[in-house]
Amino acid sequence: MAQRVPTADTGAKKTSRVRVAVRLRPYMEKEDDKAEGPCVRGLDSQNLEIINWRNATETVKYHFDAFHDEQTTQQGVFLASVKPILPHILTGQNASVLAYGPTGAGKTHTMLGSRERPGVIPRAVKEVFNLVRPQEEAQDGWGCSLTMSYLEIYNEKVLDLLSPSTQDLPIREDKDRNILIPGLTQTPLASFADFDQHFVPASLNRTTASTKLNQRSSRSHAILLIKVVRTQRAPPHRQQTGKLYLVDLAGSEDNRRTGNQGLRLKESGAINLSLFTLSKVVDSLNGGTGGRVPYRDSKLTRLLQDSLGGSSHSVMITNIAPEYSYYFDTFSALNFAAKSKLIVNKPFVRETLTVPVPQVKRPREEAEGDQLRKKHKDGRKPSTASPPAPHPSSTSAPSMLDRLVALEKLMMGCQEKDKPTMKQSRKETEELKERQKEFESKSRLNCPSGSGLSWETSSSNQDSLFRNNLPPLQRKLISGNTAKPKKQQAVVLPLQVTQLQPLKQVLVVKTSSVCMKKKRQQLDQDEEPKGKENMAPSGWESHLDRSLVERSKQEILTLLNTGSHKDLKGLQLIGDKKAKLILGWREIYGSFTKLEDLIQIEGITEKRFSSFMKANLLSSIGL
Numbered sequence: 136m137a138q139r140v141p142t143a144d145t146g147a148k149k150t151s152r153v154r155v156a157v158r159l160r161p162y163m164e165k166e167d168d169k170a171e172g173p174c175v176r177g178l179d180s181q182n183l184e185i186i187n188w189r190n191a192t193e194t195v196k197y198h199f200d201a202f203h204d205e206q207t208t209q210q211g212v213f214l215a216s217v218k219p220i221l222p223h224i225l226t227g228q229n230a231s232v233l234a235y236g237p238t239g240a241g242k243t244h245t246m247l248g249s250r251e252r253p254g255v256i257p258r259a260v261k262e263v264f265n266l267v268r269p270q271e272e273a274q275d276g277w278g279c280s281l282t283m284s285y286l287e288i289y290n291e292k293v294l295d296l297l298s299p300s301t302q303d304l305p306i307r308e309d310k311d312r313n314i315l316i317p318g319l320t321q322t323p324l325a326s327f328a329d330f331d332q333h334f335v336p337a338s339l340n341r342t343t344a345s346t347k348l349n350q351r352s353s354r355s356h357a358i359l360l361i362k363v364v365r366t367q368r369a370p371p372h373r374q375q376t377g378k379l380y381l382v383d384l385a386g387s388e389d390n391r392r393t394g395n396q397g398l399r400l401k402e403s404g405a406i407n408l409s410l411f412t413l414s415k416v417v418d419s420l421n422g423g424t425g426g427r428v429p430y431r432d433s434k435l436t437r438l439l440q441d442s443l444g445g446s447s448h449s450v451m452i453t454n455i456a457p458e459y460s461y462y463f464d465t466f467s468a469l470n471f472a473a474k475s476k477l478i479v480n481k482p483f484v485r486e487t488l489t490v491p492v493p494q495v496k497r498p499r500e501e502a503e504g505d506q507l508r509k510k511h512k513d514g515r516k517p518s519t520a521s522p523p524a525p526h527p528s529s530t531s532a533p534s535m536l537d538r539l540v541a542l543e544k545l546m547m548g549c550q551e552k553d554k555p556t557m558k559q560s561r562k563e564t565e566e567l568k569e570r571q572k573e574f575e576s577k578s579r580l581n582c583p584s585g586s587g588l589s590w591e592t593s594s595s596n597q598d599s600l601f602r603n604n605l606p607p608l609q610r611k612l613i614s615g616n617t618a619k620p621k622k623q624q625a626v627v628l629p630l631q632v633t634q635l636q637p638l639k640q641v642l643v644v645k646t647s648s649v650c651m652k653k654k655r656q657q658l659d660q661d662e663e664p665k666g667k668e669n670m671a672p673s674g675w676e677s678h679l680d681r682s683l684v685e686r687s688k689q690e691i692l693t694l695l696n697t698g699s700h701k702d703l704k705g706l707q708l709i710g711d712k713k714a715k716l717i718l719g720w721r722e723i724y725g726s727f728t729k730l731e732d733l734i735q736i737e738g739i740t741e742k743r744f745s746s747f748m749k750a751n752l753l754s755s756i757g758l
């Protein structure tokens with residue numbers, strides 16, 4: 136059976152961290168209807184800077200393993216960031232390349248490219264064949280075989296792109312922690328032409344749709360798996376399996392900007408939540424959150440378990456767009472990438488002892504999958520719309536501010552799980568005030584080590600701040616001789632929210648416990664409300680004082696928007712996972728505008744939402 140053994144060359148455990156590259160796509164005028172110009176630019180082959188949202192005369196600088204500017208060719212990206220990790224898969228190790236970033240920032244261009252400008256995927260597969268060929272000719276007693284699998288994760292379903300009629304496939308882990316997908320097609324490859332022949336039509340099976348931001352937006356995470364199996368021809372028939380994952384992640388999306396509604400909104404909820412889990416996994420691997428790594432919280436992270444923090448040599452290519460209209464997305468993508476930089480992997484060789492068996496077309500696990508496939512049915516369901524977005528540059532809009540402040544908190548390593556006690560809150564508030572003063576005096580600040588980030592005032596070199604090549608931004612920054620920070624009143628200290636009174640304390644009513652018990656029994660007998668909870672009073676609700684109910688609802692909404700993980704878990708029917716999903720939703724979308732938005736959270740159906748409302752309203756008024 137498959138077993139983990141140390142890397143062959145030294146016998147000792149070696150570590151290999153995730154390399155992080157950032158690729159800036161060329162500026163596109165059509166993406167910039169306000170003609171504001173770019174808000175981000177490269178400095179050299181490893182550094183870039185973005186305008187500081189708190190103070191437009193400053194920039195935030197980031198350092199990465201590689202920075203590919205808008206001039207970098209597909210070949211350039213491949214040679215610098217991908218090619219070096221490929222040889223590992225011929226020694227029984229895993230390698231992976233992930234393209235991450237906002238929708239429309241160039242992930243598919245980077246991974247797939249076009250016939251004229253092929254991207255990472257075709258180049259990497261060609262290179263694997265180049266690496267395998269000399270090994271086959273070497274007559275060293277080992278044979279080599281290649282297979283490809285291609286799947287997408289769409290709405291948390293694993294779909295086989297090489298066999299599009301299949302339904303949601305299961306993800307399994309064997310006792311050696313190898314991730315398996317029973318039923319997934321594995322197509323043997325003899326040449327690159329073979330790959331091309333299977334890959335191109337399969338790519339057309341990927342779920343894409345038009346959104347306001349990208350005409351052909353990928354609505355799923357696409358994962359191409361190339362497996363290289365080396366087998367010793369003579370006994371003991373040792374076998375080494377190396378896997379290469381090439382992942383084109385779906386875009387991280389702000390639905391206020393995409394204008395997504397209905398099915399698109401539901402899809403994007405699944406996309407964003409899996410990306411949120413991915414960022415939690417990254418955090419956890421970085422030691423930021425400690426404890427269990429939440430691989431199992433999404434299909435994506437479960438599948439990538441042996442690519443991130445496991446046995447893999449990984450490269451994350453974060454794609455960003457330069458236009459100001461992408462500001463928030465770019466900022467958040469850069470912070471995500473800066474965290475990823477710290478992951479350390481522990482490579483090992485996968486080696487198995489097997490007796491040779493005749494080549495079979497599909498593995499045993501596939502037959503199992505055939506049966507499973509029949510059982511699964513797709514359950515896509517439309518959902519409700521989100522309000523339109525404020526323009527990202529108008530950072531005075533409160534929701535945008537909240538999100539930027541929250542992001543900055545994340546960036547500084549202050550996680551939601553650490554949401555402080557009142558004492559801590561005050562201390563942190565003081566610290567933030569101090570920091571704000573420092574910002575205002577434009578002193579130089581360094582972020583916590585390893586964040587890959589530093590703040591820099593541009594007052595000394597204001598002329599150089601994007602001026603030479605970016606006239607629109609220069610206009611924005613320098614107009615009115617503005618050395619003074621933009622809209623300082625826009626700075627909101629984020630911690631006041633934690634000082635809210637707990638919901639129950641606010642809503643408690645003085646009634647005798649006997650009366651309450653009776654009332655509760657009566658209410659329980661009333662039918663479950665159907666449809667929208669917040670519109671007309673439902674059967675059981677009509678027994679309650681309307682103004683009290685309205686107030687309770689408002690308090691629940693406030694708690695959903697401001698409560699810590701612990702506060703959220705204090706709500707009826709909200710457990711650990713749901714609380715995390717709510718926090719994730721908030722980080723991505725900002726606030727819940729109405730209670731019904733909860734239905735957009737994975738696992739909260741309309742029925743569950745009704746139960747949630749009933750349980751929490753009754754509990755809040757002490758019934």
Ligand SMILES: Nc1ncnc2c1ncn2[C@@H]1O[C@H](COP(=O)(O)OP(=O)(O)OP(=O)(O)O)[C@@H](O)[C@H]1O
Pocket residue numbers: 159160161205236237238239240241242243244245349351352353354384385386387454
């Ligand atoms: N480096 C680049 N050079 C030239 N054009 C690019 C580059 N990167 C992206 N583009 C173009 O920008 C547009 C959006 O890119 P792409 O579809 O790859 O984005 P994406 O991040 O994959 O979006 P989504 O997540 O919505 O699928 C495409 O028209 C693409 O050709």
